[in-house]
Amino acid sequence: MGWSQSALRAANRDLPHLRIYAQAHVGPPNRIAFVVVHGVDEDRDRRRRVRAEASDLLERLGYAVELEPERDVYEVAPRRPVSAHDELQML
Numbered sequence: 001m002g003w004s005q006s007a008l009r010a011a012n013r014d015l016p017h018l019r020i021y022a023q024a025h026v027g028p029p030n031r032i033a034f035v036v037v038h039g040v041d042e043d044r045d046r047r048r049r050v051r052a053e054a055s056d057l058l059e060r061l062g063y064a065v066e067l068e069p070e071r072d073v074y075e076v077a078p079r080r081p082v083s084a085h086d087e088l089q090m091l
């Protein structure tokens with residue numbers, strides 16, 4: 001999640017408050033139900049595009065991003081870089 005958020009922030013420099021987290025299904029650790037996007041204000045179309053980008057990045061990393069009805073979920077926050085050096089290393 002941290003790498004995906006760093007990549008999204010680098011690709012969307014005009015969104016300085018961009019943050020993501022996921023809701024993951026209880027079960028295998030590579031199953032994500034939904035990606036939540038913050039910092040896009042009221043622009044629904046942009047939020048959807050950023051969510052699609054995040055989902056694509058996570059799928060490239062081996063995660064399945066799909067809502068499975070009637071399954072419990074929990075929130076997964078990204079491990080954010082603590083310094084600019086850490087962020088460059090992630091990218």
